[in-house]
Amino acid sequence: MTDHMQKPEIISAEPPLNAAEQSKAPKVLLDVKDLTSSYGRIQALKGVSLHVNVGEIVTLVGGNGAGKTTLLRSISGVQPITGGSITFRDKDISALPAHKRVPNGIGQSPEGRQIFGPLSIEDNLMLGAYTRKDDLIDYDLDRVYKMFSILKERRKTAAGGLSGGQQQMLAIGRALMARPRLLLLDEPSMGLAPILVDQILEAIASLKEEAVTVFLVEQNAFAALSIADRGYVIETGKITASGNAKDLMEDDAVREAYLGV
Numbered sequence: 001m002t003d004h005m006q007k008p009e010i011i012s013a014e015p016p017l018n019a020a021e022q023s024k025a026p027k028v029l030l031d032v033k034d035l036t037s038s039y040g041r042i043q044a045l046k047g048v049s050l051h052v053n054v055g056e057i058v059t060l061v062g063g064n065g066a067g068k069t070t071l072l073r074s075i076s077g078v079q080p081i082t083g084g085s086i087t088f089r090d091k092d093i094s095a096l097p098a099h100k101r102v103p104n105g106i107g108q109s110p111e112g113r114q115i116f117g118p119l120s121i122e123d124n125l126m127l128g129a130y131t132r133k134d135d136l137i138d139y140d141l142d143r144v145y146k147m148f149s150i151l152k153e154r155r156k157t158a159a160g161g162l163s164g165g166q167q168q169m170l171a172i173g174r175a176l177m178a179r180p181r182l183l184l185l186d187e188p189s190m191g192l193a194p195i196l197v198d199q200i201l202e203a204i205a206s207l208k209e210e211a212v213t214v215f216l217v218e219q220n221a222f223a224a225l226s227i228a229d230r231g232y233v234i235e236t237g238k239i240t241a242s243g244n245a246k247d248l249m250e251d252d253a254v255r256e257a258y259l260g261v
């Protein structure tokens with residue numbers, strides 16, 4: 001094992017690439033094509049296409065019931081799809097069961113956080129690493145503690161005692177413990193006071209330096225677009241706008257519908 005492998009500078013399983021490797025690496029990490037999904041007679045996704053490139057923060061914004069969670073759950077494999085395809089790292093994973101997508105590199109911090117309240121913060125974090133067999137788990141734990149110092153301070157205490165914002169940090173930290181190539185985040189700002197929203201977004205933005213690729217789903221469009229490279233807008237199961245995040249923030253229709261401007 002090389003020195004570099006013993007002490008990597010990143011949390012992500014995607015190692016920093018040298019120039020030669022970079023030119024060979026697939027640029028598109030996640031490619032969703034014409035995806036459809038239904039709950040009985042309700043068609044929640046009506047042919048959604050989008051992609052996420054390696055190293056990007058991409059956000060999907062939209063109002064209540066637009067289909068954001070359904071799309072994320074389809075990508076992580078817990079929501080059945082009725083048509084279209086999901087390609088991850090050049091492999092069609094549309095039929096891959098959810099439990100095989102995590103070791104393939106798709107990590108999710110779910111809506112509602114799903115923290116195990118009676119377990120300690122550290123045990124919650126370690127649950128994120130349960131599929132791993134490498135020797136970098138302690139190293140990653142340390143990185144998560146550096147990112148969210150409150151989790152370190154309270155690591156032996158029950159997770160149920162954390163505030164909403166801290167639980168959100170724990171949920172993101174736990175997802176990172178799986179060393180995802182792609183981190184899926186479902187409404188991390190939900191229910192948080194504005195100051196905590198800023199903190200969480202700052203932490204998400206800093207993941208870019210850790211070479212983690214992020215797909216962030218948010219109702220809080222302004223907050224999400226302010227840290228994203230690119231964005232998509234979804235309305236009643238269809239993508240209605242897309243582009244680089246700065247352009248979307250300046251788009252009149254988007255501003256009117258989602259930014260309250």
Ligand SMILES: Nc1ncnc2c1ncn2[C@@H]1O[C@H](COP(=O)(O)OP(=O)(O)OP(=O)(O)O)[C@@H](O)[C@H]1O
Pocket residue numbers: 039042043044062063064065066067068069070071219
């Ligand atoms: N379990 C379910 N059973 C039936 N319909 C559902 C179910 N979950 C979602 N839906 C419907 O599917 C559509 C998309 O919902 P989804 O939760 O994906 O939207 P969303 O954009 O994530 O909204 P929110 O921000 O409110 O979570 C909505 O019409 C919703 O009512």
